[in-house]
Amino acid sequence: MNRRDAVAALAVLTSINFLNYIDRYVLAAVFEPVKRELQFSDAQLGWTLSAFMISYSLTSPFFGRLGDVLTRKHLIAAGVALWSFATAGAGLARSFWQMFVPRSLVGVGEASYATLAPTIITDYYGQEMRGRALAVFYAATPIGSALGFVLGGSLAEQFGWRAAFFVVGLPGLLFALMALAIREPRRGFSERSAASKTAPPSLFQTYRLLWQNKTYVLVTLGFVAYTFALGGLVGWVPAFLERYDGMTTAEANQIFGAMTVVSGFLGTFAGGFLGDYLLRYTKNSYLWVSGLSMFAGAPLSVLALSSREPGIFLPAIFTAEFFLFLNTGPLNAVLLGCVPAEIRATAMAVNIFFIHALGDAISPPIIGALSDRFGLFRATLLAPAMMTASGIILLSAIQYRYLRRSGSRQR
Template identity: 50%
Template sequence: MALPASDNQRSQARYALALLLSVNLLNYIDRQALYAVFPLIKADLNLSDTALGFLGSAFMFCYMLTAPLFGRLGDRINRVRLAAGGLAVWSLATMLSGLASSYRTLLAARALVGVGEASFGTVSPGLVADHFPPERRGRVLSLFFLASPVGSALGYILGGQLGQALGWQKAFLLVGLPGLLLTLPLFYLAEPRPASGEAGTSNREKFLPELRRFLANRSYLHATLSMAAMTFALGGLAQWAPSFLLRSFGLELARGNTIFGGITVLAGVIGTLSGGWLGDRLQRRTPTGYLRVAAAGFLLGAPLMLLALTTSSLPLCLSAIFAAELFLFLNTAPLNTVLVNVVPPGRRSMGFAVNIFTIHALGDAVSPAIIGALSDRWGLRGALLITPLAVLVAAGFAWRGCRYMAADQQQAEAGPP
């Protein structure tokens, strides 16, 4: 007996969420596994720290620079095929990393991982959102973006354990394999039809005029700048926190990495899920609900970050880091839902592409280096004090975006002119 249409649609939506969440977990696992085997690669290939750093930079710059291209394609062609192609490319590139016998080959493979993940990253949030009604998108996207803290932790754990037991090459081969197994199911996933039937409306529009449309969308712009400021803070904190714990409290580096990673995963899961739930509830009362949740999280997180960086008590520092990250992760689902809701369906892939480029270019692509340079002048504790300031900037952008949200959402629902 066939399921009723509504039941069948719900089943398809749940299947799509489960599959895309699984792929997104692999996205972060394959991305972070590299850093877990840094010491093994350094010793085996006799690399400097600078050369090691370029392995991460190669990924990030290719990820940023190709995102607009895939965003453009995502609004022209089938997004599911683009996501599946990206999964196949980055999974093969991860396995190619395991076959690399020279630094140049490994560098090229990591750059290719960035290209594949950009293809998936630009289209996947829109795919998830289009399977669900607007009033459920906050909670649904909070589940989808759980992949960030959980997948990152799994990448570090799996990469480290497999690398220690089997060597870094086999670690890459093994973490890359599951992606190939999911490529075919993803390829045959149904492409959800945009609610207003606007897929492809941006096909004939040139890049620069389309970019100006996003910059003129004030809710989109403020949400993106808020995310960039938050990424600046969290990216810098993620790289320098273990060193801060070592220098300020004498916490051994490996233990500091483990503790900080555990704090981030737990805070990330609780904060991300809570933010989606709170955002959906408040959004039913006011069109600014998602932005208000994000702004409140930033305002609560900033003083806790300041406390963590200034206290002389290790237990208080770790507790404050946990509480601060929990509040900061409240923004994940709400701000991404804002992007979905204020951009017409036919432009969402490009919208996420511009967002990806902006938040990383202004965020974690530059903040670790800036903090490092300031640390040489002020010391690491003083340099890290710019991170709570960045969080306050994020709160300001989120709060200011509230005044434009209702009009921009109505315009997106009405479709492009």
């Protein structure tokens, strides 16, 4: 194992992550033509999106456990192949269930990838470079998501919505082969641990270890609050811009989409590099960056939602999103770094389950229900409130670590 192997693995896994988010969001880009041809109701359209999130959340813990005991690149390749076939298969749908089932299988395939790819990167990159490596990997999130909408819409307009699924789905089979070609490091390689020589604990013991790891628990709770806020804003800001700022549907989506791509890319990269740089001053740099970015983003979100002047609310939205994405690399770095190497895949999987089940899967409907009762402006203020809660939780993890070290010295 050398630096070339690490760079090659990061390049392949990041490329697959682009495809991951393209395939995830291509359906949303072709909602209207699918609705017209297959005569879906809006509720059925919504369930085709939920099909992915349900299977993704439920199967993540399963793949986490497999990733701790089996060869991870084999599981990743199988997952990429499955979701690629399933994405293309959605283009053959003639009914609701023929769309629902393939989209559920996309969630299963992506669960295999999302739980395991970060653990391989963590095993290749030590703490001094881990934040940057994970920032590169997660920078694919905003860009891939945007490409899913752009490619889906363009392909549907020129060749029909079915072609969109075929074109973005089938190339994944090549990426599955590329995943098999990477050299997988032994678990704990970056820490020079002997995880690969030690049998992982039982599933019950693993869950108990995670529950007893207060840093992991606090980071996961902070992650849940962060994901809740991000999901709520992404889901409702375009509608907010239409209702309160007089934009058309196209204008709201284009402006917010463009700001999300740019702010997400810049924020993700900046957070990874800043977290690694500050490691020379404090071992809790990742938590400081993540927690303080939440405190910085919350008031900016309130300003963006309160102002009706484009010269104020547009820069405020952009900057708030920048701070939201700033913690992506550092937060994942501390999450994976605070658990033993032999249970990292399960730790990642459990985190994925909770941040989606209690985060972005429920925040849009909760804000929608509050909007029906109190109006959208008041309802969306829940997002900056959750950002503040996330910041408090993440900074409390620093205090816990400090108190634990102090207690160890006294003993």
